[in-house]
Every structure is written in structure tokens, then in C-alpha cells.
Amino acid sequence: MANNEGEMQCGSMLFKQEELQEMSGVNVGGDYVEVMCGCTSHRYGDAVARLRVFPTGDLEITCECTPGCDEDKLTPAAFEKHSGRETARKWKNNVWVIIGGEKVPLSKTVLLKYYNESSKKCSRSNRSQGAKVCHRDEFVGCNDCGKERRFRLRSRDECRLHHNAMGDPNWKCSDFPYDKITCEEEEERGSRKVYRGCTRSPSCKGCTSCVCFGCELCRFSECTCQTCVDFTSNVKA
Incomplete structure (x- = not known):
């Protein structure tokens, strides 16, 4: 991981250090945590990108599938479609991050913590x-x-x-x-x-x-x- 200890302590406002230490490509910004992510298409292979997680619950992906790709600020669902994934509309399971060298679906990580909280808040507000x-x-x-x-x-x-x-x-x-x-x-x-x-x-x-x-x-x-x-x-x- 490229971050120094001070940066990780800053990022602990969103996640604990141990929750991120096995993830690949972690970068901690002022109001977000960024990690490497991807989505696999049986036809086109892996599309690699960078996922930013914000405390508001927003998820933002910058695609790096090819050197010339300029797709950024994608939602996970839009990235899933852009990658050519055959079974779309299941981005929580189809978009993955690397943890300990293994591809792990977002749904099985802590990265959706704020997204899920935001969704529940909106549902309560609507009710x-x-x-x-x-x-x-x-x-x-x-x-x-x-x-x-x-x-x-x-x-x-x-x-x-x-x-x-x-x-x-x-x-x-x-x-x-x-x-x-x-x-x-x-x-x-x-x-x-x-x-x-x-x-x-x-x-x-x-x-x-x-x-x-x-x-x-x-x-x-x-x-x-x-x-x-x-x-x-x-x-x-």
C-alpha cells in the first residue's frame, strides 16, 4: 500500500486501517477513500478502474480499462455496463476489489457501508x-x-x-x-x-x-x- 501512516489515520475517519490494509491500490484523500476495482466480462476480460467512496454514500468510478479511456465519475452500474458485463444490474456482486490478491465483490466488503446507510436514510425519509x-x-x-x-x-x-x-x-x-x-x-x-x-x-x-x-x-x-x-x-x- 502506497499510503503512509499519517494518511491512513486520516482515512480512518471513513474506515479502520485494518479494514483497508489488504486492499489493492488504496489512496486516501481529504474526503474520500479510493481503491482499485474492476468488473469482468466473459467476452472482454477484466476492466480495471478506481473507485472512490465518499462519506455521503456516493460511489464514483474512473475507468482505466484502456490507456485512452476517458470515462470518469461513473456510477457502479454505469461502469458495469461500460465493462461489457453480460449479466448487468447486479453491480454489487459484479464489481470487485482486490483483497489479499483475490477478487472480492463489493457486497462482501466494508466499502458499501456509507452507500447502504445513505439508502436507508432516503427510505426512512420517504416513509x-x-x-x-x-x-x-x-x-x-x-x-x-x-x-x-x-x-x-x-x-x-x-x-x-x-x-x-x-x-x-x-x-x-x-x-x-x-x-x-x-x-x-x-x-x-x-x-x-x-x-x-x-x-x-x-x-x-x-x-x-x-x-x-x-x-x-x-x-x-x-x-x-x-x-x-x-x-x-x-x-x-
């Missing part, structure tokens, strides 16, 4: 507001063909994938995080699009039960977009 579902499905249009693709927003990861897509003016069908699709794929029929997951009314066009204007689930402290910056500032105020 206290009497809301079973606070985010309906949303659609993002392809910059090339104009077809709209559905995004579910039931978890923090899903909200982040939609948030990133909305912030990308060049978003295309091939960037869809859940399935490998092209512009040739048909979009949903209009009669199907009206069903967006509202618990009050299946064909709701938008109400206080399913439209969120900002919460800890769909706003991100490390994001620099104006919407997230304003939300974070208001929460701290």
Missing part, C-alpha cells in the same frame, strides 16, 4: 413523508434519432443514471444503461408511455405523489450542475 414512491419513470430522448427511452427512478443509482443522461446533450440510444440497444430499436408505444409508476393513479400525468423537485435520492453533492449545487447549498443553509 416519513408518507410517500411509497416519490419518483415516477422519466424518458430521455436520443440526440440522433429522437426516440425516447424509459428510466426508472426507484433507487439512488437509477436516479444518478437518469441525472447523467439528462445532463448529456449528446446522449444516444447506445448510451442506455440497462440494455444494449441502437436507434433501430422501437420506442415504447404512446399507450404504454402513460404508465409511469405513480402509486396514486397508473396513468397519472404528474402529481405531488410521483413528481419530486429535489431530495437526497436524486440530488448529488459531488455533482457540479446548478440544480445539485443549489439543492446542496439549501440543505446546508
Whole structure:
């Protein structure tokens, strides 16, 4: 491990030294812990990256699968898709770190401690507001063909994938995080699009039960977009 003892003591604010000492590529920053991670595709092999864990529960991955790869600030789910993993949507088990020379799924490490705490906090907050579902499905249009693709927003990861897509003016069908699709794929029929997951009314066009204007689930402290910056500032105020 490349860190000196002083840095490890600083990092102990997030994790105990013994929890990290067997992990490969540990680097402790001011407000994060970074480790080497990866995801294995049967077709393409191992995609190696660096995972940053923040005390807010946010997980951020910078891919190093090839020397020219410029994918950074990926969610684990987005990295899983980028790696070409065949069985996607199981990033907690498919994304791994090296501990004692062995690949260990994130789900079996301490690295998800703050992520899990954040998810529970959001769930408790939603229940206290009497809301079973606070985010309906949303659609993002392809910059090339104009077809709209559905995004579910039931978890923090899903909200982040939609948030990133909305912030990308060049978003295309091939960037869809859940399935490998092209512009040739048909979009949903209009009669199907009206069903967006509202618990009050299946064909709701938008109400206080399913439209969120900002919460800890769909706003991100490390994001620099104006919407997230304003939300974070208001929460701290």
C-alpha cells in the first residue's frame, strides 16, 4: 500500500486501517477513500478502474480499462455496463476489489457501508413523508434519432443514471444503461408511455405523489450542475 501512516489515520475517519490494509491500490484523500476495482466480462476480460467512496454514500468510478479511456465519475452500474458485463444490474456482486490478491465483490466488503446507510436514510425519509414512491419513470430522448427511452427512478443509482443522461446533450440510444440497444430499436408505444409508476393513479400525468423537485435520492453533492449545487447549498443553509 502506497499510503503512509499519517494518511491512513486520516482515512480512518471513513474506515479502520485494518479494514483497508489488504486492499489493492488504496489512496486516501481529504474526503474520500479510493481503491482499485474492476468488473469482468466473459467476452472482454477484466476492466480495471478506481473507485472512490465518499462519506455521503456516493460511489464514483474512473475507468482505466484502456490507456485512452476517458470515462470518469461513473456510477457502479454505469461502469458495469461500460465493462461489457453480460449479466448487468447486479453491480454489487459484479464489481470487485482486490483483497489479499483475490477478487472480492463489493457486497462482501466494508466499502458499501456509507452507500447502504445513505439508502436507508432516503427510505426512512420517504416513509416519513408518507410517500411509497416519490419518483415516477422519466424518458430521455436520443440526440440522433429522437426516440425516447424509459428510466426508472426507484433507487439512488437509477436516479444518478437518469441525472447523467439528462445532463448529456449528446446522449444516444447506445448510451442506455440497462440494455444494449441502437436507434433501430422501437420506442415504447404512446399507450404504454402513460404508465409511469405513480402509486396514486397508473396513468397519472404528474402529481405531488410521483413528481419530486429535489431530495437526497436524486440530488448529488459531488455533482457540479446548478440544480445539485443549489439543492446542496439549501440543505446546508
